[in-house]
Amino acid sequence: MATPSIDKHALDSFHAHLSQSKRVLALLGAGLSASSGLPTFRGAGGLWRSHDSISLATPEAFAADPSLVWHFYNYRRHMALQAQPNPAHYALAELARKLPGFQCLSQNVDGLSQRAEHPPDQLQLLHGTLFELKCASRRCDYHETNFTDPVVPALAIPTGGVDPTSNEARREAAAAQDKGQDLDISDVKVPIPSISTKDLPQCPKCNAHLLRPGVVWFGESLPASVLKNVDDFIDADAGIDLIIVIGTSAKVYPAAGYIDEAREKGARVCVVNMDTNDAPASGWAEGDWLFQGDAATVVPELLK
Ligand SMILES: CC(C)NC(=O)[C@H](Cc1c[nH]c2ccccc12)NC(=O)[C@H](CCCC/N=C(/NCCC(=O)O)S[C@H]1O[C@H](COP(=O)(O)OP(=O)(O)OC[C@H]2O[C@@H](n3cnc4c(N)ncnc43)[C@H](O)[C@@H]2O)[C@@H](O)[C@H]1O)NC(=O)OCc1ccccc1
Numbered sequence: 001m002a003t004p005s006i007d008k009h010a011l012d013s014f015h016a017h018l019s020q021s022k023r024v025l026a027l028l029g030a031g032l033s034a035s036s037g038l039p040t041f042r043g044a045g046g047l048w049r050s051h052d053s054i055s056l057a058t059p060e061a062f063a064a065d066p067s068l069v070w071h072f073y074n075y076r077r078h079m080a081l082q083a084q085p086n087p088a089h090y091a092l093a094e095l096a097r098k099l100p101g102f103q104c105l106s107q108n109v110d111g112l113s114q115r116a117e118h119p120p121d122q123l124q125l126l127h128g129t130l131f132e133l134k135c136a137s138r139r140c141d142y143h144e145t146n147f148t149d150p151v152v153p154a155l156a157i158p159t160g161g162v163d164p165t166s167n168e169a170r171r172e173a174a175a176a177q178d179k180g181q182d183l184d185i186s187d188v189k190v191p192i193p194s195i196s197t198k199d200l201p202q203c204p205k206c207n208a209h210l211l212r213p214g215v216v217w218f219g220e221s222l223p224a225s226v227l228k229n230v231d232d233f234i235d236a237d238a239g240i241d242l243i244i245v246i247g248t249s250a251k252v253y254p255a256a257g258y259i260d261e262a263r264e265k266g267a268r269v270c271v272v273n274m275d276t277n278d279a280p281a282s283g284w285a286e287g288d289w290l291f292q293g294d295a296a297t298v299v300p301e302l303l304k
């Protein structure tokens, strides 16, 4: 039975087009993983503690305060490891197995599409992943896959053991401990220790630099292999039949630019978003679809 909120007529016309489509793109954003319990980038006003998440996701922030940036990424690794892929992640993986001409362009670094066993050659990780670590030096090519949580003991998320300075933090620590919960360090009221560089992840190859998360920071270029895979798919003569834009505010480039590039290659655009105001940058065109709702319920209906 179709999810009540979905417009039947729109759903039927979408299904008709999808069934005719040979080459399909999907652009994935944080909204895809929202119902897996992961905060979106702009959720909570885009703040982590008192910091603008975007400003923490920069080489400059890491150079200035690697302890703070590692607390940020260790926290997001911890949250992502605690989370589970939702039905939308699985539906996208299923479509990839059925449709060889389907490519998912993911802005998400949470590893949930991979854990939904999305075929790896049909998943382009535009902004990397939280679970790759690499040397912070451009002159060292060391990198490793790493799911250790905490990534180093010093970054253990405080569980009541911290020496909270404020009585309130002490009360919260005790309450969290009673419930056996972690303290939510995305809350600025929860004190986090500044970790000395020697206790942060070290590069075992050059032994001269820290390891950093294998994500693309603002101001850094996307992985060349991924850019090539995407451009080869988009530039193919066969054109593109459809692009499905799921749970993204489409404000970060070059990722957001792929919507218009696909449109120029003949694609019809289908947007799935909890909030109808987040239209593609280039606005709506005749024939587009907008399905408002939770990606975890809407996407499985669309890809049925
Ligand atoms: C802010 C923006 C204007 N800035 C940029 O785009 C910059 C600069 C720039 C480049 N070109 C431009 C052109 C114009 C303007 C600016 C630029 N781009 C870059 O710096 C890029 C790199 C960008 C990548 C940055 N890294 C990320 N992530 C990894 C790190 C990390 O994660 O920590 S970006 C990160 O933020 C973005 C967050 O966006 P969303 O995922 O969409 O999340 P958001 O919270 O915004 O929205 C969620 C949506 O879901 C909806 N939703 C919520 N719940 C649900 C639900 N349940 N169901 C459905 N929908 C839901 C909401 O309504 C909402 O619409 C994602 O891309 C995410 O990956 N690099 C580069 O250009 O390099 C150059 C270069 C070239 C050669 C050589 C050297 C340099």
Ligand SMILES: [Zn+2]
Pocket (backbone or CB within 6 Å): 135, 136, 137, 140, 141, 142, 203, 204, 205, 206, 207, 208, 209
């Ligand atoms: Zn190194």
